[in-house]
Amino acid sequence: MKKDKISSAVIRRLPRYFRYLNDLYHNGIVRVSSETLARSMGLTASQIRQDLSCFGGFGQQGYGYNVERLRDEVAAILGMNNNHTIIILGAGNLGRALIENFPFRSSGFRLTAAFDIDPVLVGTRLGGVPVYHVDMLQSYIAEHKTDVAVLTVPASVAKSSAALLMDCGIEGLWNFTNVEIPKNGHENVRIENVHFADSLLTLSYMISEEKL
Amino acid sequence: MKKDKISSAVIRRLPRYFRYLNDLYHNGIVRVSSETLARSMGLTASQIRQDLSCFGGFGQQGYGYNVERLRDEVAAILGMNNNHTIIILGAGNLGRALIENFPFRSSGFRLTAAFDIDPVLVGTRLGGVPVYHVDMLQSYIAEHKTDVAVLTVPASVAKSSAALLMDCGIEGLWNFTNVEIPKNGHENVRIENVHFADSLLTLSYMISEEKL
Numbered sequence: 001m002k003k004d005k006i007s008s009a010v011i012r013r014l015p016r017y018f019r020y021l022n023d024l025y026h027n028g029i030v031r032v033s034s035e036t037l038a039r040s041m042g043l044t045a046s047q048i049r050q051d052l053s054c055f056g057g058f059g060q061q062g063y064g065y066n067v068e069r070l071r072d073e074v075a076a077i078l079g080m081n082n083n084h085t086i087i088i089l090g091a092g093n094l095g096r097a098l099i100e101n102f103p104f105r106s107s108g109f110r111l112t113a114a115f116d117i118d119p120v121l122v123g124t125r126l127g128g129v130p131v132y133h134v135d136m137l138q139s140y141i142a143e144h145k146t147d148v149a150v151l152t153v154p155a156s157v158a159k160s161s162a163a164l165l166m167d168c169g170i171e172g173l174w175n176f177t178n179v180e181i182p183k184n185g186h187e188n189v190r191i192e193n194v195h196f197a198d199s200l201l202t203l204s205y206m207i208s209e210e211k212l
Numbered sequence: 213m214k215k216d217k218i219s220s221a222v223i224r225r226l227p228r229y230f231r232y233l234n235d236l237y238h239n240g241i242v243r244v245s246s247e248t249l250a251r252s253m254g255l256t257a258s259q260i261r262q263d264l265s266c267f268g269g270f271g272q273q274g275y276g277y278n279v280e281r282l283r284d285e286v287a288a289i290l291g292m293n294n295n296h297t298i299i300i301l302g303a304g305n306l307g308r309a310l311i312e313n314f315p316f317r318s319s320g321f322r323l324t325a326a327f328d329i330d331p332v333l334v335g336t337r338l339g340g341v342p343v344y345h346v347d348m349l350q351s352y353i354a355e356h357k358t359d360v361a362v363l364t365v366p367a368s369v370a371k372s373s374a375a376l377l378m379d380c381g382i383e384g385l386w387n388f389t390n391v392e393i394p395k396n397g398h399e400n401v402r403i404e405n406v407h408f409a410d411s412l413l414t415l416s417y418m419i420s421e422e423k424l
């Protein structure tokens with residue numbers, strides 16, 4: 001797999017490829033042409049062929065792609081077989097929505113614990129996962145391999161919480177706080193920001209465009 | 213404003229431009245060069261100049277961009293001044309997180325009502341907004357201009373809820389259900405899907421890449 005040649009635009013599309021291929025697989029589809037894949041994904045067939053060739057895609061003239069093989073290849077590139085572990089900091093509404101409903105397993109992550117300061121929550125379990133006090137964070141991470149932390153704390157404590165997590169050696173932050181997290185020397189930490197507003201504004205554009 | 217020439221890739225970047233420009237504005241910055249904007253956004257200066265020229269950006273040789281003017285122009289293109297109204301269908305954890313914490317106003321949307329089937333919630337107010345029974349949806353939309361609906365219902369009722377909303381004449385769906393919504397004849401409806409998994413898988417890729 002020629003990984004270092006994959007551009008960031010292709011990487012951004014890889015999760016979508018995985019999603020579509022996984023759907024096809026679960027619908028019993030064995031092979032798919034770049035044309036069919038393109039139509040359902042809203043891309044062009046040549047873009048798909050180009051994207052997939054970046055990591056040695058398995059397309060064959062007159063056959064197309066083997067769905068399962070391609071899906072598994074994409075999954076491997078995405079690191080889905082790496083037994084990643086993840087914790088959640090902040091078990092408010094959003095944190096709880098993720099704990100109880102988000103299928104971490106399907107993305108290759110094992111959710112191991114949640115942390116909050118609410119005395120009503122601390123000591124309970126949510127979605128099968130123990131909720132600890134934030135004071136326990138450092139000792140927990142010292143004792144349990146933890147790759148990624150979900151940041152669903154209030155914006156006011158986003159930076160301090162992120163700093164604490166990075167000091168503990170976390171590798172990735174999945175940041176829902178809408179606060180720009182400074183790395184402050186932890187340049188190797190990867191941060192993925194979820195900005196709901198970006199998505200809503202895209203929709204705003206689309207419905208506004210209609211009226212022009 | 214040469215709107216119809218804006219490519220979808222540029223549109224996807226517009227909310228980010230808005231976010232960065234708005235931050236600069238609130239930090240008292242009056243003008244910014246494409247180089248500075250590029251550095252903070254992780255793009256190249258030439259890409260920024262090209263993007264902004266798509267809608268007649270205001271860059272001036274040796275001066276750069278006027279932050280407030282450019283921000284307002286981006287906001288206008290995004291439809292943020294259109295007094296969009298929005299309702300939420302599904303006041304579970306995720307719905308409540310959005311109702312109580314998401315700044316709809318800052319994106320140009322007025323949240324007017326929430327709908328659920330939970331008898332504990334129906335008749336109450338959440339984040340200043342009334343919660344009605346889903347049975348009231350049709351009559352509510354008939355009486356109140358409603359542009360967009362947020363879909364935060366369980367996946368099992370995602371398609372039927374979306375169909376009902378589209379029959380009611382909603383223009384946009386902000387879909388958090390992870391279910392692909394068929395338009396079934398409502399081709400003019402715009403759907404923006406939020407796929408948390410796509411974001412987590414991007415992070416998975418980034419931390420896996422480290423180890424290669």
